[in-house]
Amino acid sequence: MSFxxxxxxxxxxxxxxIEICCEPKLDNIKNTLNFIDQNPKVWAAFGVHPHYSDNYTDEVESHLLEAMKHPKTVAWGEMGLDYHYEYSPRDAQKAVFERQLKCAVKCSKPLVIHIREAEEDAIRIMQKLVPASYPIHVHCFTSPTQYAEELLKCWSNLYIGFTGVITFAKQLEKTVSSVPLNRILLETDAPFMTPLPHRGEVCHSGYIPLIAKKVADIKGLSLDSVYLKTRKNTTKVYQI
Structure with missing residues (x-):
């Protein structure tokens, strides 16, 4: 389906x-840059997902650094650690995560962080390399609530991103409830994580209202208040 x-x-x-380009393929970086040039309402983040850590090279990094110069590049990521699938060895993931964090901080770009079943290692690495006031988006959060609380405590400008998963994963309701609205971002992880009642379909930004409604229901807030605050959070962390 076309955009x-x-x-x-x-x-x-x-x-x-915000389009996230996170495969270490040079054509993908080029195509994403062309895409954001052609679409005034789309920005981009560039990085290498932990699944592809084995394919992170000096050449890939140089292209990422060049992409950071584009005026519509708003972040570095997504990057991080994923011990659920381990498509790349853990040591490779950690080394590439550290390398990308250093680059991103040097470029003063916000971070888009992927963490799956690797919370303790990810937090330890981030504490070593990322200033406490740095802008961070922890993407597609599915970890236990205790890690959301720890992340929020460690970084004052960190935001927790919730996707359509919260509409069907009951264990995340406690996390949504515990994270203050002024530290929440709404996202889709398109084309994945489609919310109920559309599971099995291609996910896209048009499903954000379903995620917002779930947050509002869990927190006992009006839908408008969720929209207004999460929009403000997004513009703050990404400076758009």
């Missing part, structure tokens, strides 16, 4: 999206 077809499903008040 034009997908965007026709977005709500009328859609103001923009």
């Amino acid at each position: 034009r077809e997908l965007s026709s499903k977005f709500p009328g008040n859609w103001e923009g999206s």
